[in-house]
Amino acid sequence: MNDSTRSPKDQLRFLLKDKYGLTETQIQEIIHARDESLITEELKSDIELLNSGYPVDYIIGHTDFLNLKINLDHKPLIPRPETEYWTEKIINSLNKESRLKILDVFCGSGCIGLTLLKNLPNSNCTFSDKNPNYLLQTKQNADINSIDQSRLQLIESDVLTNIHEKFDLIVANPPYVSKHIPLEKSIGHEPKEAIFARKNGVALIDRFLQTALENLSSEGRIFMEFGETQKDEIESLLKNHKYNHWNFHKDQFGKWRWVELY
Secondary structure (H helix, E strand, O other): OOHHHOOHHHHHHHHHHHOOOOOHHHHHHHHOOOOHHHOOHHHHHHHHHHHOOOOHHHHHOEEEEOOEEEEOOOOOOOOOHHHHHHHHHHHHHOOOOOOOEEEEEOOOOOHHHHHHHHHOOOOEEEEEEOOHHHHHHHHHHHHHOOOOHHHEEEEEOOOOOOOOOOEEEEEEOOOOEOOOOOOOHHHHHOOHHHOEOOOOOOHHHHHHHHHHHHHEEEEEEEEEEOOOOOHHHHHHHHHHOOOOOEEEEEOOOOOEEEEEEO
16 A cells, blocks of 8 residues: 555554554544644654655665565655556466576566565566665665575666576556646655666666567467556557567556566
């Protein structure tokens, strides 16, 4: 769960419980303004940030993603429940004993690849991102979740430019939002380069699809997230780039959200 699915009151409750460790009774005292002694200067500052539209996950400093705690110190994109949903679908479709070579492109916080590693103990993952700070964030999140660093490879790469290996599983959550789409106020505090893309949101998807097959093993699969209105355009791109097999899937809200390529 994140800002986009929480009411303002739920965000405040989440802040009070998760960052300050307050009991439900104390939380109610603050929400209903019955005990101002509980409001410290730090909490007052945090509440002001929250009321200004600043993401509660950034204020707290972390968020949950399936069975992992994802630190957000470097301000990567905040993981979304839609991404969590299809990541879990991947995990449920795999043999947990598989020895897979995984690539997490546009890795950001590392949430997708790290969750795969946590649930596939015999697999390894290469994480790539254009922003070196997000690679540091991924490394930090591996430590927090007790994932052996020897199972990670970190590569600074603009899309797939610096990726020269083949993988059994490639996961990608590229920036795919058009700059012309109005978004919630809190999203304005997240990294624009992780959200927006040119060509109505598909510019980086197009670049990814151009060469992704070159990095895929013969029996491998690609899972890629996209925007709910982009299915037809992505299908055209797949045809243009000579893909032969794909399946589109809907998220938990009934919207087209990710495609499986093989």
